[in-house]
Every structure is written in structure tokens, then in C-alpha cells.
Amino acid sequence: VTDAEWAFCSVHELGRRLRAGEVTAVDLAGYFLDRLEKVALPLNAVAAITPGRALDEAALLDAELACGLDRGPLHGIPYGLKDIIAAPGVATTWGAAPFRDQVIDHESTVGERLRNAGAVLVGKLATVELAGGMGYEHPDASLTGAALNPWDTNTWTGGSSSGPAAATAAGAVPFSIGSDTGGSILMPAAWTGVTGLRATYGRVSRAGAMALCWSFDRLGPMCRSAEDCGLVLEAIAGPDPRDPSSLPEPYRYRGRPARRDDFRIGVLAGSFDGVQGEVRANFESAVASFREMGKVEEVELPDFPYAEVAEVIMAAEISAAFDEFLDAGGAAGLSDAKAHTHRLAATVLPARDYLRAQRIRRHMVVALDQVARPFDALIAPMLGTVATPATESFTGLLGIPYPQRANLASVTTGMPAISVPSGLGRGGLPTAVQLLGARLTENAVLDAACALEATTGRAGLLPSAFIPSVPDRHASPAGAGSGSQGRERQSSALAGEA
Amino acid sequence: LERAVLAQLEAVQSLRRYPLKNSDEPMTVTGRGPGECP
Numbered sequence: 001v002t003d004a005e006w007a008f009c010s011v012h013e014l015g016r017r018l019r020a021g022e023v024t025a026v027d028l029a030g031y032f033l034d035r036l037e038k039v040a041l042p043l044n045a046v047a048a049i050t051p052g053r054a055l056d057e058a059a060l061l062d063a064e065l066a067c068g069l070d071r072g073p074l075h076g077i078p079y080g081l082k083d084i085i086a087a088p089g090v091a092t093t094w095g096a097a098p099f100r101d102q103v104i105d106h107e108s109t110v111g112e113r114l115r116n117a118g119a120v121l122v123g124k125l126a127t128v129e130l131a132g133g134m135g136y137e138h139p140d141a142s143l144t145g146a147a148l149n150p151w152d153t154n155t156w157t158g159g160s161s162s163g164p165a166a167a168t169a170a171g172a173v174p175f176s177i178g179s180d181t182g183g184s185i186l187m188p189a190a191w192t193g194v195t196g197l198r199a200t201y202g203r204v205s206r207a208g209a210m211a212l213c214w215s216f217d218r219l220g221p222m223c224r225s226a227e228d229c230g231l232v233l234e235a236i237a238g239p240d241p242r243d244p245s246s247l248p249e250p251y252r253y254r255g256r257p258a259r260r261d262d263f264r265i266g267v268l269a270g271s272f273d274g275v276q277g278e279v280r281a282n283f284e285s286a287v288a289s290f291r292e293m294g295k296v297e298e299v300e301l302p303d304f305p306y307a308e309v310a311e312v313i314m315a316a317e318i319s320a321a322f323d324e325f326l327d328a329g330g331a332a333g334l335s336d337a338k339a340h341t342h343r344l345a346a347t348v349l350p351a352r353d354y355l356r357a358q359r360i361r362r363h364m365v366v367a368l369d370q371v372a373r374p375f376d377a378l379i380a381p382m383l384g385t386v387a388t389p390a391t392e393s394f395t396g397l398l399g400i401p402y403p404q405r406a407n408l409a410s411v412t413t414g415m416p417a418i419s420v421p422s423g424l425g426r427g428g429l430p431t432a433v434q435l436l437g438a439r440l441t442e443n444a445v446l447d448a449a450c451a452l453e454a455t456t457g458r459a460g461l462l463p464s465a466f467i468p469s470v471p472d473r474h475a476s477p478a479g480a481g482s483g484s485q486g487r488e489r490q491s492s493a494l495a496g497e498a
Numbered sequence: 499l500e501r502a503v504l505a506q507l508e509a510v511q512s513l514r515r516y517p518l519k520n521s522d523e524p525m526t527v528t529g530r531g532p533g534e535c536p
Contacts, residue, residue: 308512341502363522
């Protein structure tokens, strides 16, 4: 076993090696700090690297382990934080030029909980400016430029959690924390072949994170597997007096399930209409896997104006959250032309129409819960296409109606959703499915995601140019910039294989 | 800006077609209804 394999180890596997004495927390911190600099920085995935804090904390965690103090599965595991989340002693730029010097010198609740769980912050990761909330049409709408997709560096990662997606997919961090208002965890996870979880609204405190749209915003893990998402979620979930939206219910991950044949999966009717052929084939393959593991039924997504409700609520809340910034003309300092004026439209949005959207939303929550409750999960393709070029506007390319409709159903209703890799599509780029669950049923959704990963082996998909060669402990992406680099590769060290 | 206003207007008009009762309460920014805050 060499450290070349660390890059793509699961949290579970890194923890096993740590406890077996094969590696120390300082080794891991040093290794991933190096990967961030040499691998993730050229992908425009990094906002800041935090070596001082990381190495100090890792040394302390090694000492604790030597004394028999084990903080649990995340003890000594490095991670990265999307740069809309504060961390003391380092800038929190929100990915936007007007905030490039902003320092929010306190720990976010998520950061505090991860620190208490023994995880080691190695860097802040790139984001689309203001998490894309002011509107954007180009992948380079970020202080750090367009985040490049490790599967093909001519393509984009998707946004707005672009840095967490790129860094996790490239093996530069074992896991990361992203944020999601309208799909910002799930969409980049899908395009980069990582597993991204948007837990039930209120599960994870947003204290210390940039507020974009209060009634939609969620933070969540982006990992190599559903099992890792569960481990991270357990560490960061739970009530928090600093976030009035946080739920009182505690959360405990029950671990990867034994093989089951009693899954109940609802296939959202017509969900592959208009998607690329490979996206559909991989989706149908995932559904076929579930047929082998239980009962699969077709269900209809209740008929609601999901996109319109999302649009009106986001317009009102985002423009209110940034009212001083907008009133002062701050949007003119953003890099994407769309962002200069897009949110000014809300100045002519009547309050009663915002409230109407919130009233319709209540009906959506009830109806969606009734549809989802009998199932472990509902399934649909995550996005209709593979990743799009990093240098072109993506307007019109993301709008495959049905997958976006399913995504917006879970965005607006606060139900949990996970993006799970489903295979490779056009150009050797990743495709994914989304699994949606009823409110507070993360464990059922994670079980289904774990089972799918174990059956299809899709958690083992890796971008080959970013796999370090065994003799070279500090390999860098040799083929970066040279087009499609993805291929299917399994490793015994991968999530789901340990 | 004109594009954004027109898109917003279309969304609003679509929502105005959705039937609501006088007693239908809105969700709030906490994701819950006014009577459901912890």
C-alpha cells in the first residue's frame, strides 16, 4: 500500500489506515495540501489553502489517537469548505470580486462540528460568484475563473459548488462541503462523478454561511460514496440555536446496509424524456439494478409549477438578502453580465406574489410527501446532458425539462436528495441519477444510493489523468488540458470496495 | 433587465392561475408555517 492510493480512498478506508498505524493525520494533511496545490489549483478549484491550521490540528489529532482518544470516523480526515462558508483567519470571498478581501473571523457551525469530529480543514474551495444567486450564464463567473472538470479539462464542473466538485473528483480532498439553493450540490456532483447529498431542509445549520435564499439554502457533503455522505452528515447535522431554520430532530447514520432485496423505488414517469441517449441508458441500467433488489413502480410527479415557485421565491429572498449590495450598485462589480441587472427585477415583484408562491409551496410539500413516503426513494436522471464546454455559455443546455423539474421539486419542498454516479456518457464524461426521499428519510435514501453504487460499481469511476502513479508520490495531472481523460477504473481502495 | 422582468412576470402570471383558498397559509423563511416554528 502506498500513499498514491490515498487520493481516492474513502473516508472509511483512510480512517482504517490511520487506526492501523499505516498513516498519520499529519501525513494525510500534508498529502492533501500538496494535492490541492498541484492538482486542484490548476483546475481553478481552490480559493485558499490552510496549511498552518491543518498541520497544527493534524498533529493534535495524532497525539489524541496515540492516547486512545478517537473522535470517530472523521478523525484525522482532511476536507475542503466551499468559500461561501466562513473560517477564521482566512478570507471568505463568496467567489465574488466585491468581497475579495472579506474576512469573517469566526467558525461556521459546520466547520465547528467537523473540527469536533476530528476532520481537518485543508482549504477553502471555489464557488461561482455569490453561489450563482445573482444569475450567471458563463462558467467563468467566479473570482477563481471557470472550474475545470477533472474528467475533461475542456469542460466545466457545473455550479455553484464547482470547487468542492472538482477537488473531490480529482482526489485533492477526501470530501468537501458544498451549498445548494437550486441544485448547486447535486448538479456539479453529477457532472464530476462524485456523490452529493442535499439533506432535508433544516438538517444542517447554515450559521456562518452566506445567506442567499433563506427558505431554500442547504449545506451538504460532496464525497466519493453515499456511505461517506452519511458519515459526514452525521457529524454536521442537528439543531443549532445560531440557525432558526435548523430542525430539532437529531440525525444518526446507520451505516452501509447489508444486501437487500426489499427496496421500494418509485421511477418518476417520463423522467428521461429529452435526455441524451447515454444518460437514459445509464438511468435505465440503474432502474434495472433496483428491479433486482426489490420492487420498482412508476409514479407521477405531482403537477405543480415548481420552476415558477422556485423563481419567484428566489427572486424575492435573494434580492432581500442582498438589498444593500444591490441598492449600492454592487452587482456591477460581478463578472457575469447577467448578474449586473438580473436581480433588480425583484424591485417590481409584489409581496403578495411572493406569498402566493409560498402558499402554493405548502401544497407541494404535502403532495410530494404523499408520493414519496411509501418508497425508499424516487429516481430520475440528475441532468439531461454530460458536462458542457468550460469556455461557452451554458444557457439552454441545462434546461432538459424533466430532470430539472424533479430537482426543483426537492429544492422547493425541502425533501432530501442525492446525486449518484450512474456511468459514463458522451465523451467519457460522468452521468448521474438523483434519488429523492420523503422529509427526514436520509437513511432510506442513503441505503438506496449505497446499494446502487455497490451493484453498478459506479462509485469506482475515476478521472484517470488524476490518479497518482504508484512510484510518484506527488503526481500531477499529466494530461491536464488535453481533452477527455475519463475512463472507468476500479481500485481496491475505493469507496464501496473496502 | 427587461428579459428578467418579463421572465418574472410570466412566472407570476402562472402562479396567479393556481387556485388557493383564503385559509391557505404561506411557508415562511424558516421553511415552516407561522404556527409551526419550534
